[in-house]
Amino acid sequence: MIIDVNPAPVAATFLIGKDAGVTHLSTRVRVNDYSYLRAIAETQGGELHMAQTFVKASGGCSAPAVKNMDEAMATMGQMKLRQFPPQETMTKVQELQLMIRHPNNSGLQRDPLTQYFIPAHFIHELSISQGDQPILSMEGGISISEDPNFRFDFTAQGKGEIRVEATDTDGKVFRGHWPMETAGL
Template sequence: MTKVQELQLMIRHPNNSGLQRDSLTQYFIPAHFIHELSISQADQPILSMEGGTSISEDPNFRFDFTAHGNGEIRVEATDRDGKVFRGHWPMETAGL
């Protein structure tokens, strides 16, 4: 049985747009933001996106999705510098 679940993902990342200036040097801070994000559950895609300069510092994503059993949630994010961040968490099944 599938049930609609709420998922919240918080990412610590500066997400600099490349338009901010360093307050001491007045040079522009280089662009550094989440470029790609994918979220899956039980090997089924939930969300994928291509990020850009409009994503805030330390972004917080919250949305509903249809759960596929009890498979774990997997997240992979790649930033503009090519650094890859991965995480996985068990599916909380309270109320299923």
């Protein structure tokens, strides 16, 4: 995922698990100025495909953090996984939404009192799996929004639990695991 005018244009690189069956993925990003957002996908055969859209935005990378920093640090690393019921009763396609508490500071934001830059501190690695089967992984940068949020679908492999591991730029590792709640599997 590329945001042309951001100070670090590569917002994130996602790797989809071999048999994961992911057909859509969404997340929230910071956009610094009017820009193209591009999603570039490489198939297993090495073909490249691109989709793009133009958005009008202003100051996303340097916009002040929304939360109180003390509160953000106290809840950092907490995760929530939302599971949506399949649209058809016998389908193995499962939709999930992963929410992670993290300030995801870009390094371009200023402390409102001191006016010093707040050091960059963000989730830069994420892996999501069902049991031992990878669903997706991400290498992220400063453009992923505060409190990262990822919504995606995948082909469930039975009732194995969902496992998440996220690592931030300070080396802190956050883990979570949840049982599959789908009745149709």
